[in-house]
Amino acid sequence: MNMHPILAALRKHKAGVVLIALQIALTLAIVCNAIFIIQQRIDMVRRPTGLNEDNLFLVTQQWVNAPSGDDPASLEKLDSMQQADLATLRNLPDVASISPIRSLPLLRSGSTGGIGLKPLQQKSTIDSNFFYGDEHMLSTLGLQLIAGRDFTAADVQNKGFRDESRSPLTIVTKSIADKLFPHGDAIGKVIYFDSSNTPTTIIGVVARLQSPIDAGEGPLAWNSVLFPVRQDANFARYVLRAKPGRLADAMKAVSPALYAANPMRVLDDRSVRSFADIRAKAYRADVGMAILMGVICLILLGVTAAGIVGLTSFWVGQRRRQIGVRRALGARKIDILHYFQLENLLIAGIGAVVGILLAVGLNLWLITRFEMDRMPVIYVLVGVLAVLALGQAAVFVPARRASNVPPVVATRPV
Amino acid sequence: MFGYYLELALRSLRRSPGLTVLMVLTIGFGVAASMTTYSVFRAVSGDPMPWKSSKLFVPQIDMWGPTGRGSDGEPPDAMDYIDAMKLMRDHRARLQSAMYEISPSIVPADAGKHPIHVGGHAVYSEFFPMLDVPFKYGSGWSADDDAQRADVAVISGKLSEKLFGETNSVGKTVNVEGKDYRVVGVLNDWNPQPRFYDVVNNGGGFSTEFEDVFLPFQTALQANIRNDGNTDCDASPTETGFLGLQHSSCTWIAYMAELDDAAAVTAYRQYLDGYAHDQQRAGRFGWAPNNRLRNLPQWLDYKHVVPTDTKVALLVALGLLIACLVNTAGLLLAKFLRRSGEIGVRRALGAPRMAIYTQFLTEAGIVGLAGGVLGLFLTGVGVASVSWVLPKDIAALARVDFSLLVLTLLVAVMATTLAGLYPTYRAACVQPAWQLKSN
Numbered sequence: 044m045n046m047h048p049i050l051a052a053l054r055k056h057k058a059g060v061v062l063i064a065l066q067i068a069l070t071l072a073i074v075c076n077a078i079f080i081i082q083q084r085i086d087m088v089r090r091p092t093g094l095n096e097d098n099l100f101l102v103t104q105q106w107v108n109a110p111s112g113d114d115p116a117s118l119e120k121l122d123s124m125q126q127a128d129l130a131t132l133r134n135l136p137d138v139a140s141i142s143p144i145r146s147l148p149l150l151r152s153g154s155t156g157g158i159g160l161k162p163l164q165q166k167s168t169i170d171s172n173f174f175y176g177d178e179h180m181l182s183t184l185g186l187q188l189i190a191g192r193d194f195t196a197a198d199v200q201n202k203g204f205r206d207e208s209r210s211p212l213t214i215v216t217k218s219i220a221d222k223l224f225p226h227g228d229a230i231g232k233v234i235y236f237d238s239s240n241t242p243t244t245i246i247g248v249v250a251r252l253q254s255p256i257d258a259g260e261g262p263l264a265w266n267s268v269l270f271p272v273r274q275d276a277n278f279a280r281y282v283l284r285a286k287p288g289r290l291a292d293a294m295k296a297v298s299p300a301l302y303a304a305n306p307m308r309v310l311d312d313r314s315v316r317s318f319a320d321i322r323a324k325a326y327r328a329d330v331g332m333a334i335l336m337g338v339i340c341l342i343l344l345g346v347t348a349a350g351i352v353g354l355t356s357f358w359v360g361q362r363r364r365q366i367g368v369r370r371a372l373g374a375r376k377i378d379i380l381h382y383f384q385l386e387n388l389l390i391a392g393i394g395a396v397v398g399i400l401l402a403v404g405l406n407l408w409l410i411t412r413f414e415m416d417r418m419p420v421i422y423v424l425v426g427v428l429a430v431l432a433l434g435q436a437a438v439f440v441p442a443r444r445a446s447n448v449p450p451v452v453a454t455r456p457v
Numbered sequence: 458m459f460g461y462y463l464e465l466a467l468r469s470l471r472r473s474p475g476l477t478v479l480m481v482l483t484i485g486f487g488v489a490a491s492m493t494t495y496s497v498f499r500a501v502s503g504d505p506m507p508w509k510s511s512k513l514f515v516p517q518i519d520m521w522g523p524t525g526r527g528s529d530g531e532p533p534d535a536m537d538y539i540d541a542m543k544l545m546r547d548h549r550a551r552l553q554s555a556m557y558e559i560s561p562s563i564v565p566a567d568a569g570k571h572p573i574h575v576g577g578h579a580v581y582s583e584f585f586p587m588l589d590v591p592f593k594y595g596s597g598w599s600a601d602d603d604a605q606r607a608d609v610a611v612i613s614g615k616l617s618e619k620l621f622g623e624t625n626s627v628g629k630t631v632n633v634e635g636k637d638y639r640v641v642g643v644l645n646d647w648n649p650q651p652r653f654y655d656v657v658n659n660g661g662g663f664s665t666e667f668e669d670v671f672l673p674f675q676t677a678l679q680a681n682i683r684n685d686g687n688t689d690c691d692a693s694p695t696e697t698g699f700l701g702l703q704h705s706s707c708t709w710i711a712y713m714a715e716l717d718d719a720a721a722v723t724a725y726r727q728y729l730d731g732y733a734h735d736q737q738r739a740g741r742f743g744w745a746p747n748n749r750l751r752n753l754p755q756w757l758d759y760k761h762v763v764p765t766d767t768k769v770a771l772l773v774a775l776g777l778l779i780a781c782l783v784n785t786a787g788l789l790l791a792k793f794l795r796r797s798g799e800i801g802v803r804r805a806l807g808a809p810r811m812a813i814y815t816q817f818l819t820e821a822g823i824v825g826l827a828g829g830v831l832g833l834f835l836t837g838v839g840v841a842s843v844s845w846v847l848p849k850d851i852a853a854l855a856r857v858d859f860s861l862l863v864l865t866l867l868v869a870v871m872a873t874t875l876a877g878l879y880p881t882y883r884a885a886c887v888q889p890a891w892q893l894k895s896n
Contacts, residue, residue: 108635
């Protein structure tokens with residue numbers, strides 16, 4: 044089709060054309076950045092923690108007026124209280140397994156420290172999350188042991204909460220094993236924690252275990268080590284695996300059983316939490332942001348489509364007579380339809396070109412101002428296709444109305 | 458005259474209901490999206506103590522030296538026991554308090570009830586006057602109580618109600634971790650957000666939990682009530698237990714001081730540097746002083762208390778509002794220019810340009826007002842729904858109040874009028890002779 048009449052007509056509506064193109068540009072810039080944010084959040088939430096998350100739940104409880112744990116006698120008292128709890132919970136009919144635990148992935152509380160390859164190494168080689176539990180820790184968490192062996196009952200020690208002396212044995216994540224021993228021979232190697240001179244031997248490697256603290260992709264995210272240590276403090280955490288399908292019943296049975304064993308303790312509505320709940324809470328802000336961005340995108344696309352419909356309808360109304368003349372001179376309905384579709388494609392194309400610049404500019408600005416990541420080109424390309432398609436969809440109804448203008452209009456006065 | 462324009466505008470809007478509805482919807486959604494995200498932003502970025510925040514300061518001492526600094530060279534966010542106690546003893550600010558987060562259990566007097574878990578802080582007596590903490594009954598404790606490690610407590614109104622009912626509980630006894638404390642004050646619904654006096658121990662700075670118990674700092678230490686917040690260590694403590702922590706260089710204590718004028722701030726800064734110099738001379742610090750003294754707004758900014766997501770969401774929503782305004786401008790342009798004939802007649806009959814401006818801006822304003830009213834409703838829906846989308850600690854703070862309502866209407870009307878400026882200008886440019894001739 045000859046472009047000349049379209050361009051000539053657009054020249055008569057400069058302001059309207061500029062406004063629609065500008066709107067399409069803004070829509071493109073905002074929508075592709077928003078979709079990029081949404082995609083990033085979805086990717087983040089989808090990452091596996093390394094745990095077998097089904098049927099897993101956490102119990103956190105605090106004893107009232109507990110022994111201080113600062114001297115050996117009171118430490119042993121604390122430990123026997125913890126052992127009693129473990130036995131009580133293990134005997135519940137719906138519980139498959141249990142381990143004491145210091146923290147869980149995504150819990151946003153835990154302890155960390157540095158790992159060195161030499162004794163008394165001042166600057167740690169890498170930082171790591173510390174997990175403490177007994178010989179049932181790996182099996183209860185459902186971690187995948189890919190090399191070496193699991194902890195045995197004989198490996199397990201009990202220590203005070205702030206006792207920084209290290210266990211002689213540890214199991215590390217593959218992420219740590221790969222960084223410290225790139226040749227894949229981590230088993231049997233000796234490492235040192237927190238610049239100490241106590242050697243710790245790596246006896247096993249697990250595939251994956253996410254940080255309790257770093258829910259993103261920071262240096263701590265996948266660096267975790269496990270110690271065969273039952274920590275004794277005035278509070279205790281237990282991780283439990285319910286028998287398949289019995290999660291709700293197992294969770295319900297915990298508080299009454301613990302109170303029955305020893306009533307001088309605090310258990311509230313947040314003491315017994317399923318891992319699904321911990322996960323949902325950890326990612327709530329990310330899911331919320333994705334939903335918010337999604338809603339804004341939908342509103343924006345709707346508004347832009349409505350704007351195109353409105354303005355094109357106005358133009359159709361304004362040009363009824365000219366359309367009639369063209370029809371009377373032999374133009375087919377399809378020619379009129381194509382005319383408006385092509386006109387819209389042209390305007391949307393101009394808008395998209397400006398929009399690409401705006402989108403990249405907005406992304407760069409978000410990078411400098413809010414430490415966002417660089418947006419891959421694919422988002423812009425998909426965005427361009429989306430706004431062009433949106434323009435075509437929006438223009439169809441008014442364009443078809445234009446194509447239905449009968450030739451006889453040409454003979455009537457306006 | 459205005460009444461006439463109003464009537465003209467309404468008649469014109471009625472004539473093309475489709476276009477009018479489209480514009481009202483556009484403005485309504487655009488304003489509502491911006492106002493909803495703004496309500497969240499306003500909630501988390503508000504100054505918790507606007508009347509005093511510039512006088513409240515958080516000192517930071519570099520007790521770890523170069524190896525313990527972040528990549529940006531900043532000293533630790535919190536204090537170790539040794540330095541915090543030295544600052545408290547020297548007492549160089551008008552008011553000051555070291556504090557640490559506690560989460561003890563409370564044993565109700567009623568034997569049938571289970572113990573409950575509460576949050577709170579161990580603080581010094583000056584904490585209460587420094588932060589203008591409102592009391593329902595009684596007051597804070599005295600400096601004497603601090604010194605004598607008195608077994609006294611300040612509790613929240615909520616906890617008081619739970620333990621003692623509606624009565625004034627001052628003088629009654631509350632059992633914290635198995636030990637009895639005399640209640641000296643009951644707070645009057647005090648739950649500042651962000652929890653600005655101890656940002657370090659509150660994750661993002663916001664909390665859905667109430668602070669239920671305040672105990673004297675030294676009393677809590679003596680009772681072996683452990684800190685519940687962050688503990689950061691540059692070197693492992695050499696002794697075990699809570700006492701070991703107090704003797705270590707681990708940081709777990711928050712600190713706040715009130716400095717009333719610039720001279721006091723300068724003096725305090727000099728005092729901090731002097732202290733660090735002394736420590737350097739004594740051989741405890743092997744580095745030059747690297748202290749910080751930020752006032753509360755600077756501190757909250759430094760700690761990134763306002764989540765980045767909130768700012769990005771607000772920006773994106775503002776972008777949406779701009780796109781909506783561009784859209785409205787286009788639609789108004791179409792609408793106004795369609796009436797070139799009418800404008801021509803009015804101008805030919807003697808209406809000055811000013812009259813055309815007034816008439817069409819009135820029309821734009823009415824569209825804006827209608828969009829604003831719709832926006833009010835949608836903002837209400839939006840603010841209500843953020844609570845199931847965003848984290849509870851943040852969403853709970855966002856609310857619709859009178860100022861937000863006024864702002865919504867104002868933004869809608871102003872923005873639409875602004876969007877109407879160019880279309881109105883074009884309308885006013887219509888040449889009467891040309892229009893009359895063409896008809």
